[in-house]
Amino acid sequence: MKTKLITAAVAAMVAASPAVAELTFTSLSYRTGPYAANGIPFADGYADYFTLLNERDGGIGGETVRLLECETGYNTEKGVECYESTKGEGTLVYQPLSTGITYQLIPKVTADGIAMHTMGYGRTSAKNGSVFSNVFNYPANYWDGASVAINHLLDINGGDLKGKKVALVYHNSAYGKEPIRTLEELSKKHGYDLSLLAVDHPGQEQKSQWLQIRRERPDYVIMWGWGVMNQVAIQEAVNIRFPMENFIGVWWSGSENDVKPAGPKADGYKSVTFHNVGSDFPIFDDIQKHVVDTGKAAGAGDQIGTVLYNRGLYAAYLAHMAAEKSQEIAGKSDISQADMIKGMEALEITQALMDKHGLAGFGPDFAVSCENHGGPGLGAVQQWDANAGEWSLISGFEPSDGELIGALIKEDSEAYAAENNITPRCN
Amino acid sequence: MPEQLLFGAEVFLNGLMAGVLYALVALGFVLIYKASGIFNYAQGVMALFAALTLVGIMDGQIPFAHLINAILGTEIHHFGFHVNSFFAIILTMIVMVGLAWCVQRFVFRHLVGQEPIILFMATIGLAYFMEGLGDIMWGSDIKKLDVGLPQGGSFWIEENTQWLGFGNDRFYGFFLDQLDIVATGIAIVLVAALVLFSQYTKQGRAMRAVADDHQAALSVGISLNFIWVMVWSVAGFVALVAGIMWGAKSGVQFSLSLIALKALPVLMLGGFTSIPGAIVGGLIIGVGEKMFEFIIGPLVGGATENWFAYVLALVFLVFRPQGLFGEKIIERV
Structure with a gap:
């Protein structure tokens, strides 16, 4: 009871x-x-x-x-x-x-x-x-990322990219192909030459792509990678002595994990970001x-x-x-x-x-x-300081090309x- | 010399080097298959596990630290010392031998006489077990591997081959990665040592006897257990070498286990039972895929390498199922 x-x-x-x-x-x-x-x-x-x-x-x-x-x-x-x-x-x-x-x-x-x-x-x-x-x-979004990267290249080239060569190294998947249309449209608008270099999943072997970059000497390389593809790409860029400050990744190619394996030579690598x-x-x-x-x-x-x-x-x-x-x-x-x-x-x-x-x-x-x-699709650019072992923002949060992306x-x-x-x- | 020819030659050389790296992975498969008839699905994970263990030992990392901390509420991560890479490699090898013993003692000893598909399934389970074990032991963060191997294009080769361009300012000399050159040297030494071991040592001959006929080998007093532990240990050593070479490029991370995908077409082409076959197969795949990407890739949007490697292997399978150097399969009825 x-x-x-x-x-x-x-x-x-x-x-x-x-x-x-x-x-x-x-x-x-x-x-x-x-x-x-x-x-x-x-x-x-x-x-x-x-x-x-x-x-x-x-x-x-x-x-x-x-x-x-x-x-x-x-x-x-x-x-x-x-x-x-x-x-x-x-x-x-x-x-x-x-x-x-x-x-x-x-x-x-x-x-x-x-x-x-x-x-x-x-x-x-x-x-x-x-x-x-x-x-x-x-x-x-992805297209904002591509546009913010190009805007950064415009900034460091006095607003003129005519005749410049830009290569996109991308993961050969739906994700990696996302920026292609945007970059193609932006190339028509700004007059740069775009070359596309696909990397097979998972991206552990990229010798062909980086030999091609070494042959064609683009002024800038944009990377759309994920996972091991990022680390290998940065190491291969170091191997061919590609200037790191001219190498810029999307935000999924811009973490500590991506740059640390390449050691001090990854210094100066950049990526776009949407947060601090x-x-x-x-x-x-x-x-x-x-x-x-x-x-x-x-x-x-x-x-x-x-x-x-x-x-x-x-x-x-x-x-x-x-x-x-x-x-x-x-x-x-x-x-x-x-x-x-x-x-x-x-x-x-x-x-x-x-x-x-x-x-x-x-x-x-x-x-x-x-x-x-x-x-509004605002993004910034961050740069890796290998000595300090940290990223720092080198721009404010700037708008992407809303008109083009909107269309x-x-x-x-x-x-x-x-x-x-x-x-x-x-x- | 026309520049396209020079670029083609550069791609060819780099294809050879890449082929050596593929062959390093394929070698481990061949050793185990040759001695026990097991297609070791876990070979890629063994390379990962070996590389993780090497970095962990070099950095003085406490194995299972996260697990210990979670259970005991402690905050321990490192022993506070670093181990020289040479000693770390030796210690890693001891771990790999221990792993080989465990694999034999707890898995394959119980599966003697089972169908090959059962043994293959066991290696799939082993792969997942080892991946998880590596994760718990050493963590899943990406680790930098530095055992003192040189990396980057060789200045010397670049400077001394620039004259081949006869003033063509688009040709900067041949690019060859120093790491690939070192890997080639190591692969040559490794293959020579394996061939000498299997031809001229008692254990090597016993290994070949087991490979030829388990029952006959047993009847003359060869210990199957010992031979299999030895073979898995040697395969562990080959996995460690492959793990070091690939890990130096990308950092040591879980994607390292996927290098096994690069070895499969090499095996299909070179044969599952031939050490020279793994090397020649690796070189053919390496050169073939790089040249295909160089010549045809730009016409079809690139990323043709994996496709080409597997299609080439398929063609070989159709016309020569045992591979270039494999033993012909004859079944009498």
């Missing part, structure tokens, strides 16, 4: 207490496999930021954050399995961290009414929010105090301030800001998946906001709208809408 009474009392207490809501975010990470060295710091940054919110602020707007992590091994099929197995958990936004997975999930998230954020990767034309209602790729570098921001003190020192860090705490850790942290920060905006719009803290999409479409990141969160100058100012899910995005997204019988919205 006594047991029954206690049970009944406990049941009554549980029923009477308010429901404890959680805001769920899902990270499709890869901590294993050939790309783990890149996947781990990103996943750590993403997880540590949400841990910080829970530990320091009690979550977002009073709601605890629940982070689900599912291991994809950077494998598209596994990524889709991860999505299917977690979509019933109430995830507010997915972060798939793979262009291949993104392409598979676009129709699924659209059908399921869930948001997906593909920051600096995925389908570029998803920037057109009137066609891709659930996919967001702010603050920059290093750990000289107040938020890292909070992460150290509330996450690392308390033993709650996702990893060993040795990745803080690296390029990919910062990218993961920035992705989580943008998810946090979108969730706050959603709570503001919905007028409640326990937001739904539909609320999250509204919040992402109303997201506005300003320097004042980043300053408030200990991230002053960490990324560009931008605003998202129903039509524009990608922001390409319109063309591609309209073709997608026609293929999939999508009626553009946002009118």
